[in-house]
Amino acid sequence: MQTQSEIGYNSKIEGDVVVTTVDAALNWFRKNSVWPMPMGLACCAIELMAVGASRFDISRFGSEVMRFSPRQADCMIVAGTVTYKMALSVKRIWDQMPEPKWCIAMGACASTGGMYRSYAVLQGVDQIVPVDIYVSGCPPRPEAVLDALMKLQNKISKEPVLEKLTITNLKKEAA
Numbered sequence: 001m002q003t004q005s006e007i008g009y010n011s012k013i014e015g016d017v018v019v020t021t022v023d024a025a026l027n028w029f030r031k032n033s034v035w036p037m038p039m040g041l042a043c044c045a046i047e048l049m050a051v052g053a054s055r056f057d058i059s060r061f062g063s064e065v066m067r068f069s070p071r072q073a074d075c076m077i078v079a080g081t082v083t084y085k086m087a088l089s090v091k092r093i094w095d096q097m098p099e100p101k102w103c104i105a106m107g108a109c110a111s112t113g114g115m116y117r118s119y120a121v122l123q124g125v126d127q128i129v130p131v132d133i134y135v136s137g138c139p140p141r142p143e144a145v146l147d148a149l150m151k152l153q154n155k156i157s158k159e160p161v162l163e164k165l166t167i168t169n170l171k172k173e174a175a
């Protein structure tokens with residue numbers, strides 16, 4: 001019986017034939033082409049810019065294509081303090097991103113509100129969008145963001161794609 005940890009990348013080469021599952025193949029495409037939507041809101045955004053610089057070579061992970069259009073992005077990286085004034089815009093941009101989509105909360109502010117225990121600041125972006133990976137730090141180093149990206153890739157590789165598609169189709173038919 002296939003276990004949860006085997007659902008990800010489990011291709012085998014036997015002779016000249018590659019044997020795999022549809023889920024593993026689709027997840028392999030997805031995890032190696034995560035296009036980030038940089039949601040820079042405060043000082044963490046400066047470190048996010050460093051992540052995209054040549055020194056850290058984010059293209060090793062297929063994520064060098066930063067997109068400022070939500071329609072073309074897969075992963076929102078929330079970098080900075082989410083004030084209530086900006087929260088609605090963050091939510092709106094998230095809603096405009098097509099499925100499948102993921103979210104990384106970069107830094108203390110995006111994860112929990114950070115040091116701003118204030119009436120003006122949302123205490124964690126996960127109150128308005130589902131967060132997949134949290135990155136600690138104030139600000140986190142670029143290596144920590146790359147580590148989060150690798151964790152996200154690992155998570156994507158275990159997602160049951162066909163099962164989700166079937167459920168979505170059944171829901172559409174029932175509606």
Ligand code: SF4
Pocket residue numbers: 042043044045079080081107108109110114137138139140
């Ligand atoms: S976590 Fe620190 S560096 Fe990042 S936005 Fe908040 S105060 Fe700025």
